[in-house]
Amino acid sequence: MKRKRVSLYIGISIIASLLAMMVVSLFYTPYPVTEMNRDERFAPPSANHPLGTDNFGRDVLSRIMKGSQTAFFVGLIAVSVGGLFGVLVGAIAGYFGGMLDEFIMRLMDAMMAFPGILFALMFVSIFGVGIRNTIIAIGIMSIPSFARITRSGFIQHKEFEYVKNARVKGVSNFRIMFSHILPNVLSPIIVAASMGFSSAVLSEAALSYLGLGVQPPDPSWGRMLNESQVFITLSPWYTIAPGIFITLIVLGFNFLGDGIADLQDRQQ
Amino acid sequence: MYIYLRKLFAMLATVFLVSMITFITFEIIPGDPVLARLGVDADEAQIRALSEELGLDEPLYKRFFGWITGLFTGDLGQSIRYSRPVSELIFDRLPVTLSLALISMVLIVIIGVPLGILSARYGDRLPGISISIVSQIGMAVPSFWTGIILMYIFGLTLRWVSPGGYTPWSVDPVEAFKSLLLPAVAIALPSIATVIRYTRNTVMEQMKNDYVRLAFSKGLKMNAVLFRHVLKNALIPVITVLGMITANILGGSIVIEQVFTLPGVGRLLINAISVRDLPLVQGMVLYISLVIVVTNFLIDIVYTLIDPRIKLR
Numbered sequence: 001m002k003r004k005r006v007s008l009y010i011g012i013s014i015i016a017s018l019l020a021m022m023v024v025s026l027f028y029t030p031y032p033v034t035e036m037n038r039d040e041r042f043a044p045p046s047a048n049h050p051l052g053t054d055n056f057g058r059d060v061l062s063r064i065m066k067g068s069q070t071a072f073f074v075g076l077i078a079v080s081v082g083g084l085f086g087v088l089v090g091a092i093a094g095y096f097g098g099m100l101d102e103f104i105m106r107l108m109d110a111m112m113a114f115p116g117i118l119f120a121l122m123f124v125s126i127f128g129v130g131i132r133n134t135i136i137a138i139g140i141m142s143i144p145s146f147a148r149i150t151r152s153g154f155i156q157h158k159e160f161e162y163v164k165n166a167r168v169k170g171v172s173n174f175r176i177m178f179s180h181i182l183p184n185v186l187s188p189i190i191v192a193a194s195m196g197f198s199s200a201v202l203s204e205a206a207l208s209y210l211g212l213g214v215q216p217p218d219p220s221w222g223r224m225l226n227e228s229q230v231f232i233t234l235s236p237w238y239t240i241a242p243g244i245f246i247t248l249i250v251l252g253f254n255f256l257g258d259g260i261a262d263l264q265d266r267q268q
Numbered sequence: 269m270y271i272y273l274r275k276l277f278a279m280l281a282t283v284f285l286v287s288m289i290t291f292i293t294f295e296i297i298p299g300d301p302v303l304a305r306l307g308v309d310a311d312e313a314q315i316r317a318l319s320e321e322l323g324l325d326e327p328l329y330k331r332f333f334g335w336i337t338g339l340f341t342g343d344l345g346q347s348i349r350y351s352r353p354v355s356e357l358i359f360d361r362l363p364v365t366l367s368l369a370l371i372s373m374v375l376i377v378i379i380g381v382p383l384g385i386l387s388a389r390y391g392d393r394l395p396g397i398s399i400s401i402v403s404q405i406g407m408a409v410p411s412f413w414t415g416i417i418l419m420y421i422f423g424l425t426l427r428w429v430s431p432g433g434y435t436p437w438s439v440d441p442v443e444a445f446k447s448l449l450l451p452a453v454a455i456a457l458p459s460i461a462t463v464i465r466y467t468r469n470t471v472m473e474q475m476k477n478d479y480v481r482l483a484f485s486k487g488l489k490m491n492a493v494l495f496r497h498v499l500k501n502a503l504i505p506v507i508t509v510l511g512m513i514t515a516n517i518l519g520g521s522i523v524i525e526q527v528f529t530l531p532g533v534g535r536l537l538i539n540a541i542s543v544r545d546l547p548l549v550q551g552m553v554l555y556i557s558l559v560i561v562v563t564n565f566l567i568d569i570v571y572t573l574i575d576p577r578i579k580l581r
Contacts, residue, residue: 106278110285114557115519118537122553125541126293202410206523209412210538225413229527232420239420243413250408258404 008259011194014252018245022072025065033066033219034058042235051241054224055231060241066219067242071201071249074135074214078200079193081139086146087189091177093147094154105151108144116141116199117206124212134213138203142196149192153185187264194257198250205246221246271572279565286557287339291332294550344551349543354551357536364434364532365525367444369517371452372459376513380460381506384467389494391472399464406461411520415454415527422450434530451528455520459513466509470502477501504575511567515560 031049037057045052051060093104111119116138123137124130157163158181166176207213208222216223221242228238338344344354383399390396423431429450435443474480475498483493522534529535533552540548 106281107285110282110289110561112515114286115515115522115560117519117522118553118556121522121537121541122290122293122549125544125546125549198408205410206412209410210523210526212538212541222410225416229416232416233424236420239413239416243410243417246410246413247405247408250410251405254404254408 005259005262007255008263011252011254011256011259014248015256018068018249018252019072021065022068025062025069029059029062029065031059031062033062034217042231042238044235045237052235052237054228054235054238060224060238063219063224064221064241064245067221067224068245068249070131070214070218070220071204071246074131074138074204075197075200075249075253077135078138078142078204079196081136082142082196082200083146083189083193085139086143087150087182089143090147090150091154091182094151095158095173095177095181097155101151104147108147111141111144116203120203120207121210121212124207129212129215131214131218134204134207137207138200141203142200145192145196146189149188150185153188154181157181157184187260191257191261191264194253194260198253198257201246201249201253272569275565275568279561282561283558286561287336287554288332290550290554290557291335294546295328339554344554345547347540347545347548349540349545349548354548357548358533358552358555361531361533361536363437364448364530365518365521365534367437367448368452368455368521368525368530368532369514371445371448372456372517372520373510373513375452375456376459376463377510379456380463381467381503383460384464384506385471385494385499385502387464387468388471388475389490396468400468403461403464407458407465409457411454411458412523412527414457415451415524418450418454419528431528433528447528447530451521451524451530454527455517455524458520459516462513462516463506463509467502467506470505471498474498474502504571507567507571507574511564514563514567518556518560 035058037053040049040053040057041055043049043053043057049059049061051064054060054063089104089108093101119141120134120137123140124133127133127136154177163176163180166180171180204213204220205222205225208220209226211223211226214220214223224242225239225246228235228242232239335344342355346352347354347357350357383403387396387399387403390399419431422428429446430443434447437444471494479497480493483497488496521532522537524530525532525534526538533556537549537552537556539545540552
């Protein structure tokens with residue numbers, strides 16, 4: 001039984017370490033992020049530069065640390081946007097049902113059928129490239145998964161006694177939905193948020209890798225991969241480092257989501 | 269029969285919605301396409317002439333239906349960049365992307381499903397747990413990074429395959445396969461991991477059923493129970509997952525084609541976006557999403573054929 005908590009602990013420790021790194025980078029990085037050094041281009045990992053240097057002789061570790069800010073920022077805002085609208089739409093669909101529900105869910109299905117990256121590409125091609133549009137696109141992409149989960153919770157709960165009671169007392173629909181039902185269906189939404197965070201980070205990395213996401217001078221792990229790919233024969237470690245950090249943060253949030261889901265299963 | 273009609277109708281509704289969303293999104297683009305072409309110095313008459321030529325003077329709904337009919341007749345307008353019909357450009361690039369998708373799908377099925385069963389067979393013992401952990405990592409690794417690393421190892425260091433570039437099937441099938449294998453592996457890895465986890469879960473879920481206990485009490489061995497009884501029931505949900513993966517594969521190939529410089533639909537799309545060739549982007553978004561919707565529909569049908577119980581619901 002106890003072993004099931006392993007995913008939760010792994011998830012928490014990975015995310016906590018990355019978060020700590022992000023907080024430190026707000027005040028301190030080993031080297032200034034943009035400081036170039038012609039004599040130290042493509043340096044392999046050493047005591048001075050634990051992750052080596054890039055094609056301009058910039059310290060890769062410092063840039064990775066700065067990049068964590070972008071990853072967390074994009075993930076947090078995108079998940080908040082997606083969560084807010086997804087929960088709202090899902091709650092309306094589940095609570096009121098009928099034609100409205102049918103229409104909303106068909107729309108969500110259509111969005112789900114779209115590859116996320118395709119939507120994001122379409123979005124930035126229309127509204128322009130940059131971190132803000134990247135975040136909005138990723139946020140919109142994550143709406144359907146929140147909507148589905150919220151809807152199924154609402155469908156289940158709207159038949160419960162406490163909801164019927166509230167309705168008889170004349171509590172408004174809005175209040176029933178958001179201060180009575182929502183707190184009871186929150187836990188699967190939290191799991192979805194954790195999973196949503198990891199897919200947001202992956203999408204940002206992919207978009208930035210294609211050169212259509214975060215733009216310089218904003219640091220981004222995906223962008224670092226794009227820049228390093230050309231020099232892979234000269235310095236493989238420059239390509240390896242950002243990839244490992246993307247994997248770590250995604251892994252962390254996946255474990256965290258799994259862990260929370262396991263915890264809920266056991267409580268029920 | 270009724271169920272097929274209903275599914276067909278749902279698919280058509282989704283196709284309609286998807287094309288409507290695509291159309292409207294490109295309608296609200298900031299900037300006037302006519303002015304963009306003629307420049308700000310254009311006079312009234314020029315603007316009116318080009319608007320008529322592009323059909324922009326028609327009301328919105330008429331243009332939407334015109335565009336949608338174009339979809340079925342294969343006329344989605346002209347690319348601005350290439351001055352060629354959009355559908356022609358897409359069909360030129362389609363073989364690369366479809367071969368890539370097909371090879372990935374085969375890899376996903378022949379690697380993912382058996383490993384999932386194996387992992388379930390050992391349950392919570394070491395081999396089961398280790399497959400499960402490896403698949404967790406597989407899901408987290410970004411496919412384009414895997415692609416870069418694979419290219420570095422097998423293309424640049426070991427020189428087993430050419431690092432990037434594409435040989436058409438008609439020129440040399442062996443070379444063509446070699447140029448597509450690494451990108452297909454990179455696309456397939458995260459989905460293989462997903463399928464392993466999913467198969468493991470459904471098989472383990474099925475193992476709790478009474479019919480499994482009955483089979484064991486008849487004296488059947490583990491493998492017989494697994495392959496003769498459990499697999500049939502466990503595979504049904506796995507097929508649904510394969511449907512969802514179609515979207516992943518196509519999305520993955522957009523990025524991976526860029527890594528390996530393959531001349532597929534994905535690369536065309538990225539090029540179209542970077543030069544803001546909007547008619548081309550619009551047509552491609554529509555085609556790619558149609559492929560996904562239709563694939564999902566077909567998988568739905570296969571699903572009801574395999575499991576007749578679904579029809580009753």
